[in-house]
Amino acid sequence: DGGITQSPKYLFRKEGQNVTLSCEQNLNHDAMYWYRQDPGQGLRLIYYSQIVNDFQKGDIAEGYSVSREKKESFPLTVTSAQKNPTAFYLCASRPEGAGGGWEQFFGPGTRLTVL
Amino acid sequence: GDSVTQMEGPVTLSEEAFLTINCTYTATGYPSLFWYVQYPGEGLQLLLKATKADDKGSNKGFEATYRKETTSFHLEKGSVQVSDSAVYFCALSGGNKLVFGAGTILRVKS
Numbered sequence: 001d002g003g004i005t006q007s008p009k010y011l012f013r014k015e016g017q018n019v020t021l022s023c024e025q026n027l028n029h030d031a032m033y034w035y036r037q038d039p040g041q042g043l044r045l046i047y048y049s050q051i052v053n054d055f056q057k058g059d060i061a062e063g064y065s066v067s068r069e070k071k072e073s074f075p076l077t078v079t080s081a082q083k084n085p086t087a088f089y090l091c092a093s094r095p096e097g098a099g100g101g102w103e104q105f106f107g108p109g110t111r112l113t114v115l
Numbered sequence: 116g117d118s119v120t121q122m123e124g125p126v127t128l129s130e131e132a133f134l135t136i137n138c139t140y141t142a143t144g145y146p147s148l149f150w151y152v153q154y155p156g157e158g159l160q161l162l163l164k165a166t167k168a169d170d171k172g173s174n175k176g177f178e179a180t181y182r183k184e185t186t187s188f189h190l191e192k193g194s195v196q197v198s199d200s201a202v203y204f205c206a207l208s209g210g211n212k213l214v215f216g217a218g219t220i221l222r223v224k225s
Contacts, residue, residue, distance in 0.1 A: 004158075031211060042204065042217040043159075050211060058212075090158055096211075103149055104213055106158035 002027045004107035006091050011112045013085075021076045021110045023091035030096030032074035033104060036060060037088040046089075049074055050096055078112065085114045117142040117209040121216035129224050134192040136219045138179075138205035141186065146207040148172075148181050148188040153202045153218070162190075162203070195223045 004025045013019045023032065031050045035043040045058030049068040063082025068074055074093075078085045088111050092104040122137040140148070147166045151159040163172030168183035177192045188205060200223045205216040 006158075033212075040217065042215045043213075045212060048212065092159075094211075102208075103161045103164055106151075106160070108158045109156075111156075 004091060004093055004105060006089075006107040006110050009108065009110060011110055013112070013114050015114055016080045018080060019078050019085075019112065021078070021089055021091075021112070023074045023076065023107060024072055025074075025091075025093045025105075025107075026072060027093055027095075027105065028071070029093035029105070030071070031094040032068070033092040033094070034058075034064075034066065034074070034076045035090040035092065037090060037109075043090065046076065085112060087112060117146065117207060117214045119205050119207055119214055119216035121203075121205050121219050123217075123219070125220035125222050127222045127224065128195055130197055131194045132223075134190070134195045134199075134221070136190040136203055136205075136221070138188045138190065138216060139186055140188065140205075140207050142207055142209060142214075144209075145183075146209055148179070149206045149208070149213070150177070150179055150188070150190050151204040151206060151215075153204065155201075159204065195221070197223045197225050199223050 007022045033048040034046040044060050047066040049055035065077045090109045091107040094104045118141045149164045150162040152162045153159045163174040165172040165181035171180045179190045202218045204218045206213045
């Protein structure tokens with residue numbers, strides 16, 4: 001089955017530690033996205049990538065880093081510089097080149113809790 | 116910049132009631148509009164979409180019409196079920212990004 005996988009589903013880390021969230025897709029999509037979701041605030045864009053080896057900051061990139069070495073993979077690192085990292089993180093992908101009418105497809109999410 | 120405003124929730128309805136969730140937007144150009152649904156602990160699923168003015172998106176009994184004159188994309192369903200309980204997000208496509216509303220919690224009682 002084609003889709004987006006995120007692992008792990010739940011992640012616990014101590015304050016001050018970096019942590020990397022995995023996102024893999026087998027949809028052959030060019031563009032990939034990372035969002036953060038907090039209660040009552042909807043989704044906020046962290047980073048996105050339209051092609052391999054290229055990515056752009058979203059609205060709340062501070063304290064996060066990404067890489068895009070393969071088309072299928074777009075890992076997100078939450079660094080110790082992120083002041084309030086506890087949240088639900090969602091990865092999404094979209095086929096590129098078809099303009100704004102194409103929807104994004106979402107993974108199941110990773111809930112990160114920093115203790 | 117582009118923005119989406121949804122009615123605040125939670126919206127609580129009895130089974131078989133009529134549902135309306137209001138969504139209005141501000142955008143430059145002619146965005147595509149989407150409704151996504153999120154069940155507890157899961158990612159978002161596309162519910163329906165419309166790509167130009169006067170288009171009606173529909174799926175699973177839900178409908179929404181792209182109204183350019185009122186910059187709205189209200190979600191409606193004639194008869195809700197308990198299984199429709201979820202968070203609903205309105206979104207617009209601004210170039211290669213999506214802009215989301217804050218989400219509206221729907222609770223349906225049996």
